Amino acid sequence: MKYTLLIQCDDKKGLVYKISKVLFENDFNIETQQEFVDKENNKFFFRAVIAGEVDKEKLKNEILKEVPCADVEIFKKRKKRLFLLATKEAHALGDILIKQYSGDLDVEIIGVIANRNNLKDLVEKFNIPFYYIPAEGKSRVEHENEMLEIIKPTNPDFIILAKFMRILTPNFVEEFPNKIINIHHSFLPAFIGANPYKQAYDRGVKIIGATAHFVNNNLDDGPIIEQDVTRVNHEMSWEEMRVQGRDIEKIVLSRAIKKAIEDRIFVYANKTIIL
Amino acid sequence: MKYTLLIQCDDKKGLVYKISKVLFENDFNIETQQEFVDKENNKFFFRAVIAGEVDKEKLKNEILKEVPCADVEIFKKRKKRLFLLATKEAHALGDILIKQYSGDLDVEIIGVIANRNNLKDLVEKFNIPFYYIPAEGKSRVEHENEMLEIIKPTNPDFIILAKFMRILTPNFVEEFPNKIINIHHSFLPAFIGANPYKQAYDRGVKIIGATAHFVNNNLDDGPIIEQDVTRVNHEMSWEEMRVQGRDIEKIVLSRAIKKAIEDRIFVYANKTIIL
Amino acid sequence: MKYTLLIQCDDKKGLVYKISKVLFENDFNIETQQEFVDKENNKFFFRAVIAGEVDKEKLKNEILKEVPCADVEIFKKRKKRLFLLATKEAHALGDILIKQYSGDLDVEIIGVIANRNNLKDLVEKFNIPFYYIPAEGKSRVEHENEMLEIIKPTNPDFIILAKFMRILTPNFVEEFPNKIINIHHSFLPAFIGANPYKQAYDRGVKIIGATAHFVNNNLDDGPIIEQDVTRVNHEMSWEEMRVQGRDIEKIVLSRAIKKAIEDRIFVYANKTIIL
Amino acid sequence: MKYTLLIQCDDKKGLVYKISKVLFENDFNIETQQEFVDKENNKFFFRAVIAGEVDKEKLKNEILKEVPCADVEIFKKRKKRLFLLATKEAHALGDILIKQYSGDLDVEIIGVIANRNNLKDLVEKFNIPFYYIPAEGKSRVEHENEMLEIIKPTNPDFIILAKFMRILTPNFVEEFPNKIINIHHSFLPAFIGANPYKQAYDRGVKIIGATAHFVNNNLDDGPIIEQDVTRVNHEMSWEEMRVQGRDIEKIVLSRAIKKAIEDRIFVYANKTIIL
Known part of the structure; x- marks a missing residue:
């Protein structure tokens, strides 16, 4: 033990x-x-x-x-149990699935909820329950409550937002303090908000990045767990930056998950201390 | 067109x-x-x-x-057709499968050959033919010829060694000049040969890396297409370096594939010119 | 020729x-x-x-x-002529002085203006004219005009702000369009404004950076020429981040100068195209 | 205290x-x-x-x-005393001089020995004793003994080889166990020996690096303290790689010095443990 x-x-x-x-x-x-x-x-x-x-x-x-x-x-010490939330992009989710499958990430994936349906096939290949919970026609809280009904009984150690492209309200966040890990597709605090790759392209930056952080009640402002970057240049469109950035996103997210499941992260003063 | x-x-x-x-x-x-x-x-x-x-x-x-x-x-310009070779590690292969699945890598995967059988289940999830061709009890050339019998009729654009842990002889290599891409799990030319992570650990380096290169007749000496690195420290065992290194391996390999399928790579004087 | x-x-x-x-x-x-x-x-x-x-x-x-x-x-093609502006930090200025001295940067340094006096001794070691022009008791424009009186007759190719810690007004900037290069001590657009290292520390980022950009009329918003980053962690105070960041600042600045003096930089739509 | x-x-x-x-x-x-x-x-x-x-x-x-x-x-805790050895390149030496001058490196520089004379002027600008000790016509040991006569009475905490381009024999090395820090201009163990930038160019690598290590009796094989890298490409000549590499060399060296003077480095089994 x-x-x-x-x-x-x-x-x-x-x-x-x-x-x-x-x-x-x-x-x-x-x-x-x-x-x-x-x-x-x-x-x-x-x-x-x-x-x-x-x-x-x-x-x-x-x-x-x-x-x-x-x-x-x-x-x-035991295998930690993760619940994953996604929208439609496969890269971050797929990386976790492969790492769990190969044993590089020692976790149990309880299930995946998405507000689009296109990832169902991928998730079910790995024999993991997939729940399609669309948000259309629902208030944020209604949508969240539908998710909470599924998630809460499973008592997950961590909830991983693997490119879940919706803002969570305190109604959801406060159920899981310092247990929800998000991957933001920019080098925070640069490019908060929508479409950071387009913002980065428009600003003409020479480096783009990704940030994994705990989710709190302030959008994109939770304690940062891990960040990394990759070089871009004037030849790239913002769509090309997005494709290149996805490799950084998924790696930053899985590094953050690794630290979380090893119980290495303290949160204090909206920062992380990682021992 | x-x-x-x-x-x-x-x-x-x-x-x-x-x-x-x-x-x-x-x-x-x-x-x-x-x-x-x-x-x-x-x-x-x-x-x-x-x-x-x-x-x-x-x-x-x-x-x-x-x-x-x-x-x-x-x-x-057309979707390039790849044949993949692997042994038993899932990370590089899995990354290509997910990227092909999601469209981030615009290729057709003709099939996967492996000299171990454990990746069969993963590959078949993606409805891709898997060929288990063990090497035991065969000469190198015999083993290669078994693979060539499957690969040659499919006429692939590139053959990707996604952690295929066997040395290919001229018998195989010369069939596909500048068409075989290997990922080597070190920052070449450092740590040529077996178990580079153990070598890196023993040498006490502070950074490890991975190298994608075309395969020629000199082991680990083909033209380098792409390299990247990641920081390590004295706290890490060589097994931990290996897990961390896998993220670099798979990203370096997929960047190299991307350049190859976009017909960007010239080879001259055992180097690559990438336009 | x-x-x-x-x-x-x-x-x-x-x-x-x-x-x-x-x-x-x-x-x-x-x-x-x-x-x-x-x-x-x-x-x-x-x-x-x-x-x-x-x-x-x-x-x-x-x-x-x-x-x-x-x-x-x-x-x-000829040796470009630079005028340097500084305040009190020696690292960026010193790096340019050493590179010019050793020939790694093929430039002539016409002179250095600073609004503090402490760098005088360092600059004069290299037989370069040093002008101490304090800003106290002067309006921005008055201070700038004092500097312009010295700079304009020398007709520099570029004006390098080597940690010149004052904001320049259009009165100065418009005299030298796309000829003033500043080093900002953060990974722009993160941490605009005062004391970015303190801001980075407070936000708990895991990576800090520096940005070289042309100066235009919008503070910290000019076309970005070059950026780079360095990893930090929870053990570091913001003062330690500042010391570590200085190495990035000076290197980013000298890379940007190199591109500028080689006439490689186009500016369009508030971005740089570097050929 | x-x-x-x-x-x-x-x-x-x-x-x-x-x-x-x-x-x-x-x-x-x-x-x-x-x-x-x-x-x-x-x-x-x-x-x-x-x-x-x-x-x-x-x-x-x-x-x-x-x-x-x-x-x-x-x-x-006290200001550590360094003796520097150099040959003819100014970048690593100059960086230490500027950092000592500005206080970013809290050391005393006792003196500089070089086997060429061209750095005399630079060193003396900073009021530091410069000793020109040419090696021509002397055996290695004779040359070393001339240096030892100057260095030993000063009892330095560390001897810094700031691009000192000569091999030291056990005669010298054994006087200062784990006290001599060298900067090697490659990502060791790649490109041991002469002109690593030319070797890197010839091999067609996509990344070059530098390594700071303690000097022991095996050339380029001492315990590694710090390494870093920078990206290159097919457009660069080896001379351009060398100029770009110098920024990495000097930064890696000064980071290693910083760790050494803060008494953070243990050496065991030819590796460093840095606490």
């Missing part, structure tokens, strides 16, 4: 010592351990992967006795 | 003028045109995409009349 | 043919030639480097006879 | 706890702390920056009492 221990609290002297003491006295094998202090906000972040038998409640209580104010989470 | 015109010849004065004259007098619409002079080797390379009705023989003869020594090729 | 020929005009059939004809009939040696068609705007761009004796007026007239509407420029 | 504590030892349970205990009981302020376990070699690496008054001998003894086998080093 392996467990990931995540601790977040106000920084003060001796935190590593006190936490290490608990771990040492429990005779755990510590596979990896990192800590980080955000000096600007005086916050301490700690992550360890522990091998052995762990009584989660007992361990948590022992840590809280040493470090009272801490926010302590202990995750048993 | 669109046609790609590729011309290669010794450089001399007036080549662009003479070729442009033929194109102008034929009243073609030239969509794009590039030329390059390799001064070291005194070689001229020219590529144009022409829209309209083209009598290929007539055009070729007119160009040869103006530019006698030239090597002139004219390709009608 | 070498000459660079730049032609820009509305696209139509036969432009390359007609221009090539003039060059061929004049028996020029063409060292390099590129052309680009912006299909969205139906614009044709042509650049050639010609070796030999060129009568610029005659050549221009011959081209205009064949291609009447064209905007034709012919530059004799 | 700040101190950097570096500990290296065989991995076993409780190391972080035991070290943290010593630091806690001494009531130190720990500014930053990282640890890494090399599982392949079962080695533990620890780095902490401590603020406060530290009795180095006492602290070392207390740690050794808890962790007997450890290799413990404690460095008082």
Whole structure:
């Protein structure tokens, strides 16, 4: 058995010592351990992967006795369960499907919801339930509630927006705090909003990018998990930029998923600390 | 109709003028045109995409009349036909399958040959013929001849080695000059040979990469089409480098395929000129 | 003698043919030639480097006879003359000084103006005139006019803002259209305005960048010449991002200068076409 | 006062706890702390920056009492002293000079030795002693001994080979184990040996790079500290690759120097662990 221990609290002297003491006295094998202090906000972040038998409640209580104010989470290592949302583009979704299929991404895909129907065939090739939930003629909240009815009972670890081209309202977002990961097809905060490739083309940039972030209530403004870029030039149309950008989108998204399912990401002050 | 015109010849004065004259007098619409002079080797390379009705023989003869020594090729623009070879890894193959499926790569996949059987299920999901041709108990040439019997009648435009982990002999290679594209899982010429990720790990490099190249008779020494890299660090095992490297491999390979199917690549002096 | 020929005009059939004809009939040696068609705007761009004796007026007239509407420029190849503006940071300025000193940048530096005095010692080490022109107590236009009095008589080819931290008004900018190159310390259009490193830190981006652009009347909105990026992480303060970013800034700026002094840059529709 | 504590030892349970205990009981302020376990070699690496008054001998003894086998080093934070070796290229040397001048690199430059004389003027602009020690007519060891006579009495923290184009023998290298940092103008292990840019050009690579490494007795085979790359294409001559590569060389070198002077680098099994 392996467990990931995540601790977040106000920084003060001796935190590593006190936490290490608990771990040492429990005779755990510590596979990896990192800590980080955000000096600007005086916050301490700690992550360890522990091998052995762990009584989660007992361990948590022992840590809280040493470090009272801490926010302590202990995750048993297991295959994380993802629910995917998409619209009509296949690249980000397809990359996750292939990676799950080949084992490069150690997850279970519970299902895929899309507001278009064209990805049904692809998803079902992989024996994954596909739910076509069109948005036409529905309010945002009605559409979201239809999705929530399917998603909520499955209790996913993360919801992945694999080019889901609709804005989610607080009605949906607040159900899954720091559990919804979106891939935005630009190097945020550049080109917020619609058609960032067209915006990038019009602005004449020499590099385009993609950004994976947690979704919060401010559109395109959630905590950034991962970004990457690729070079473009004056010879390219915005449609060519879009095709080239898709490779970056899918890779940035799958890197972000990897960090999330390994329980490596802390969120604080609208930023991510990745240990 | 669109046609790609590729011309290669010794450089001399007036080549662009003479070729442009033929194109102008034929009243073609030239969509794009590039030329390059390799001064070291005194070689001229020219590529144009022409829209309209083209009598290929007539055009070729007119160009040869103006530019006698030239090597002139004219390709009608059409969906290129690829034959894929693989072994057991799904990432490069899967990326091509998804891109073909979604239309991001405008090709027909004739079939997939593999010397392991595990990719059969994936390939057949996409309704593409899969041929399992194990190599055990056969000489290299025997194994190749079994593959050639399947491939040759299909007359593919390109043969893509999507992590085909066997060395091809001249017996196979010489059937398809500058038509076999391999993805090598290192930043060539570093880490030639077996298990480059292990080699990279052992050497302690801070960046790993992948190289797409045409296959010739010298292992890992064919003309390089495309390369890219990704950063690694001391925390990573070589297996983790391999997983991270796969994203680079598949992207580098698909970029190389894209250039090949668009008839953009000249090969000269064991290098590629990409117009 | 070498000459660079730049032609820009509305696209139509036969432009390359007609221009090539003039060059061929004049028996020029063409060292390099590129052309680009912006299909969205139906614009044709042509650049050639010609070796030999060129009568610029005659050549221009011959081209205009064949291609009447064209905007034709012919530059004799010579060491370009730069005037540099700075404030107090040494990195971008110092990089240009070292590159000019070593010959990696083939330019003459006419002089340096700064609105702080601390770079005087560095500049004078390289025997380049330094002008300290403080801005305190002056209107923008007064300050600019003091600078213009020094710069204008020297007739520079380009004015390089090597971290000149003041906004230039149309009063200054319009004297040097597409001749003022600025380095902005962010990946534009992200983080326009003051202290982009602090903005990047606050937003929690994972990559920072720099942008070289021509200066026009809209702050940070001129045509982009070159961009590049570098990876950052949660461990870095914004001051550390700034130090790391400086290497990107100086390299992006010197790449842009190199393209400018080689007469490779066309400006159209607030974008650059670099041939 | 700040101190950097570096500990290296065989991995076993409780190391972080035991070290943290010593630091806690001494009531130190720990500014930053990282640890890494090399599982392949079962080695533990620890780095902490401590603020406060530290009795180095006492602290070392207390740690050794808890962790007997450890290799413990404690460095008082101070401006590190560098001796630079060069040949005739100005870019890497110039970048260090400018960074030292501007404060972006917090070092003292003791002196510069070169086996050519052309950099004398540049170095002396910055009031740094320049020693011209030609190699002609001397054996390697004689030449090295002349350099050692100058360098050894100055007791430098690091010796920086800023494009010093001569091979150092064990006679020199063994005087400064893991203290000599070289910049190699290729992406090692590709293109070992002479003129890597020409080699890269001849091989037709699409990306070139640079590698900073500690110098050991095997040419170009020392532990790699930092690498980076830049894209090239078929249009570039090898001389153009060299000029473009110089920006990468100098940046990679200065990043490596930064890590070295901050006492962040462990060397083990011919690799670097950078905390």
